[in-house]
Amino acid sequence: xxxxxxxxxxxxxxxxxxxxxxxxxxxxxxxxxxxxxxxxxxxxxxxxxxxxxxxxxxxxxxxxxxxxxxxxxxxxxxxxxxxxxxxxxxxxxxxxxxxxxxxxxxxxxxxxxxxxxxxxxxxxxxxxxxxxxxxxxxxxxxxxxxxxxxxxxxxxxxxxxxxxxxxxxxxxxxxxxxxxxxxxxxxxxxxxxxxxxxxxxxxxxxxxxxxxxxxxxxxxxxxxxxxxxxxxxxxxxxxxxxxxxxxxxxxxxxxxxxxxxxxxxxxxxxxxxxxxxxxxxxxxxxxxxxxxxxxxxxxxxxxxxxxxxxxxxxxxxxxxxxxxxxxxxxxxxxxxxxxxxxxxxxxxxxxxxxxxxxxxxxxxxxxxxxxxxxxxxxxxxxxxxxxxxxxxxxxxxxxxxxxxxxxxxxxxxxxxxxxxxxxxxxxxxxxxxxxxxxxxxxxxxxxxxxxxxxxxxxxxxxxxxxxxxxxxxxxxxxxxxxxxxxxxxxxxxxxxxxxxxxxxxxxxxxxxxxxxxxxxxxxxxxxxxxxxxxxxxxxxxxxxxxxxxxxxxxxxxxxxxxxxxxxxxxxxxxxxxxxxxxxxxxxxxxxxxxxxxxxxxxxxxxxxxxxxxxxxxxxxxxxxxxxxxxxxxxxxxxxxxxxxxxxxxxxxxxxxxxxxxxxxxxxxxxxxxxxxxxxxxxxxxxxxxxxxxxx
Amino acid sequence: xxxxxxxxxxxxxxxxxxxxxxxxxxxxxxxxxxxxxxxxxxxxxxxxxxxxxxxxxxxxxxxxxxxxxxxxxxxxxxxxx
Numbered sequence: 130x131x132x133x134x135x136x137x138x139x140x141x142x143x144x145x146x147x148x149x150x151x152x153x154x155x156x157x158x159x160x161x162x163x164x165x166x167x168x169x170x171x172x173x174x175x176x177x178x179x180x181x182x183x184x185x186x187x188x189x190x191x192x193x194x195x196x197x198x199x200x201x202x203x204x205x206x207x208x209x210x211x212x213x214x215x216x217x218x219x220x221x222x223x224x225x226x227x228x229x230x231x232x233x234x235x236x237x238x239x240x241x242x243x244x245x246x247x248x249x250x251x252x253x254x255x256x257x258x259x260x261x262x263x264x265x266x267x268x269x270x271x272x273x274x275x276x277x278x279x280x281x282x283x284x285x286x287x288x289x290x291x292x293x294x295x296x297x298x299x300x301x302x303x304x305x306x307x308x309x310x311x312x313x314x315x316x317x318x319x320x321x322x323x324x325x326x327x328x329x330x331x332x333x334x335x336x337x338x339x340x341x342x343x344x345x346x347x348x349x350x351x352x353x354x355x356x357x358x359x360x361x362x363x364x365x366x367x368x369x370x371x372x373x374x375x376x377x378x379x380x381x382x383x384x385x386x387x388x389x390x391x392x393x394x395x396x397x398x399x400x401x402x403x404x405x406x407x408x409x410x411x412x413x414x415x416x417x418x419x420x421x422x423x424x425x426x427x428x429x430x431x432x433x434x435x436x437x438x439x440x441x442x443x444x445x446x447x448x449x450x451x452x453x454x455x456x457x458x459x460x461x462x463x464x465x466x467x468x469x470x471x472x473x474x475x476x477x478x479x480x481x482x483x484x485x486x487x488x489x490x491x492x493x494x495x496x497x498x499x500x501x502x503x504x505x506x507x508x509x510x511x512x513x514x515x516x517x518x519x520x521x522x523x524x525x526x527x528x529x530x531x532x533x534x535x536x537x538x539x540x541x542x543x544x545x546x547x548x549x550x551x552x553x554x555x556x557x558x559x560x561x562x563x564x565x566x567x568x569x570x571x572x573x574x575x576x577x578x579x580x581x582x583x584x585x586x587x588x589x590x591x592x593x594x595x596x597x598x599x600x601x602x603x604x605x606x607x608x609x610x611x612x613x614x615x616x617x618x619x620x621x622x623x624x625x626x627x628x629x630x631x632x633x634x635x636x637x638x639x640x641x642x643x644x645x646x647x648x649x650x651x652x653x654x655x656x657x658x659x660x661x662x663x664x665x666x667x668x669x670x671x672x673x674x675x676x677x678x679x680x681x682x683x684x685x686x687x688x689x690x691x692x693x694x695x696x697x698x699x700x701x702x703x704x705x706x707x708x709x710x711x712x713x714x715x716x717x718x719x720x721x722x723x724x725x726x727x728x729x730x731x732x733x734x735x736x737x738x739x740x741x742x743x744x745x746x747x748x749x750x751x752x753x754x755x756x757x758x759x760x761x762x763x764x765x766x767x768x769x770x771x772x773x774x775x776x777x778x779x780x781x782x783x784x785x786x787x788x789x790x791x792x793x794x795x796x797x798x799x800x801x802x803x804x805x806x807x808x809x810x811x812x813x814x815x816x817x818x819x820x821x822x823x824x
Numbered sequence: 825x826x827x828x829x830x831x832x833x834x835x836x837x838x839x840x841x842x843x844x845x846x847x848x849x850x851x852x853x854x855x856x857x858x859x860x861x862x863x864x865x866x867x868x869x870x871x872x873x874x875x876x877x878x879x880x881x882x883x884x885x886x887x888x889x890x891x892x893x894x895x896x897x898x899x900x901x902x903x904x905x
Contacts, residue, residue, distance in 0.1 A: 204871065207868065208894075220855065220859055344889075347857060402889070616896055
């Protein structure tokens with residue numbers, strides 16, 4: 130009876146999903162409702178979760194509900210706490226859902242909605258969710274150990290160190306590119322700058338409140354904080370219109386970049402309760418609220434997709450980022466399809482809170498499907514805009530000029546029509562001077578969200594409010610990530626420097642603290658600054674680097690998963706992690722070599738450096754350089770980016786070599802060789818004594 | 825078919841609904857606070873009293889500050905891009 134019911138329900142879901150995908154496939158050239166994409170996505174997720182996640186759990190990993198999890202074995206009420214699965218699901222989802230799934234799909238929309246939708250769905254189901262679930266499984270079987278630790282114990286000390294350095298490089302690039310997204314959103318926007326700046330005093334007030342007035346009352350202070358934020362958004366409109374304060378909050382990209390570095394430094398050095406923790410409450414709750422709001426908005430408004438299914442820019446000539454569909458689509462949309470960063474979270478706090486192994490599919494696989502759905506919604510928000518608006522907003526000044534007339538003329542050449550007056554009217558609708566050349570995803574998403582949310586509440590009159598609400602919500606949680614990430618990087622640097630100078634390891638030492646923080650901020654600040662002054666918008670060179678780094682980390686996690694399956698003597702199921710690992714290797718290696726060696730100066734860093742060197746030798750200056758010194762800096766910057774790309778390639782190639790060697794070695798041995806915590810009935814007396822001592 | 829005893833059933837239904845709402849509310853609160861790195865204090869106290877009845881458990885404020893410091897301390901606060 131139960132089987133029949135399952136067959137009927139999932140048969141119906143399969144038919145519905147097939148109809149939705151059919152509508153998407155057959156209506157090329159005419160606009161379709163976004164609801165079809167939502168329905169197709171939900172059906173794909175339901176089927177994948179019911180069948181593939183269950184297959185992974187039962188056959189591939191062999192989850193055992195009787196085997197105690199770290200939370201049960203070491204239950205201390207503090208770090209290791211068995212947590213109800215719904216509660217843990219929310220925690221895990223909030224930790225993995227960041228700005229990535231909101232930005233990547235918006236950038237990838239330049240190729241049309243279809244490639245993005247397909248990669249987000251296929252990638253999440255076969256790669257991203259598999260990676261998250263596999264890492265959670267491995268970490269749960271190893272007392273909640275981190276990814277780096279597991280690479281060391283399962284693959285050896287050298288790959289362990291390489292992975293650790295790789296993670297640090299990725300962190301730096303992530304922080305730089307996220308900061309760049311915020312700078313692009315706030316530059317020349319007094320309203321946005323004011324509201325984001327207002328979060329600092331609001332957070333400090335909240336911090337003092339939770340410290341001295343009513344300690345630990347997170348709920349009530351978060352409510353107060355949200356009300357203050359809404360007042361700040363409303364007040365921002367008046368500030369922007371004010372003849373004195375308006376210009377005072379109108380900052381250039383370079384000023385903002387320097388301000389963000391100074392701010393990031395201060396925020397991660399001062400006590401966390403004062404600024405970082407309270408802003409974390411605001412950003413977390415606002416993020417969840419905004420995601421739910423967007424989902425409800427799409428279902429109520431049921432907007433039509435305006436972007437073509439596929440644009441001519443799949444050939445690599447697009448203005449938003451350069452490079453052909455393969456491999457650049459697959460690294461541009463990282464989070465939402467597959468994100469290596471999740472491997473750090475799935476091997477962080479989540480395994481220490483897991484009640485039972487049989488919840489691994491829900492937490493590991495299910496939460497990633499939700500994040501994938503966030504990416505689908507971001508893609509919808511970007512593609513319901515008029516494509517002419519989308520390209521005017523996302524193309525660099527170097528391509529479309531700096532005014533509405535030149536922008537309208539430029540997008541008309543690509544076949545999208547809009548009048549300069551309409552572009553200016555849209556800017557006025559959202560309360561901005563200009564919406565041109567705001568690559569980086571956030572402003573486009575904000576206009577898309579304003580378009581959808583104003584259809585639910587407030588109509589055109591509220592459009593400016595919703596736009597700045599969306600900008601604030603993105604900027605807020607990006608800044609929280611940047612500050613918290615700066616601290617994480619600082620501890621990693623202290624750890625690495627501690628090898629040479631033991632004094633650097635002391636996390637309480639002010640000298641070590643300030644030195645390591647300054648080094649971290651200097652590293653991401655360098656990439657941020659070069660991104661801000663780049664005439665092609667910065668995102669063009671930094672986002673691919675970020676994508677390569679993130680997908681490379683995913684490949685490392687999947688290689689580790691494959692090694693572990695071989696060592697468990699489950700190699701006949703290892704294709705489940707090996708196939709996505711190989712696909713990611715193909716994408717990252719191709720993209721990496723193209724970024725290094727491609728003859729097109731828009732893609733290849735070395736070709737770009739050569740062009741500037743030749744111009745310099747001939748005594749010419751190329752924009753944006755105004756002096757020979759600028760030219761030198763641009764060339765050095767190209768070499769830094771090349772070195773970083775080469776570093777990523779080195780990391781991933783060595784991991785492949787070590788991974789293959791570990792698999793072959795495990796194949797030759799005819800018994801399992803994994804380094805797992807033994808199942809309960811195999812617990813020795815010593816283990817139990819250890820547990821008691823730990824408790 | 826015998827007539828169902830309507831009042832009693834309604835009362836049961838109300839109870840079930842109320843219980844479900846209370847449970848959801850509790851779960852939602854727990855989820856929200858775990859999202860910002862604060863586990864459930866009641867669970868901790870129950871655990872501490874069961875395992876170490878001889879030692880007084882941390883008070884609410886100390887428990888809160890401990891987790892606040894851990895979330896942003898060494899090894900903590902990994903968050904996705």
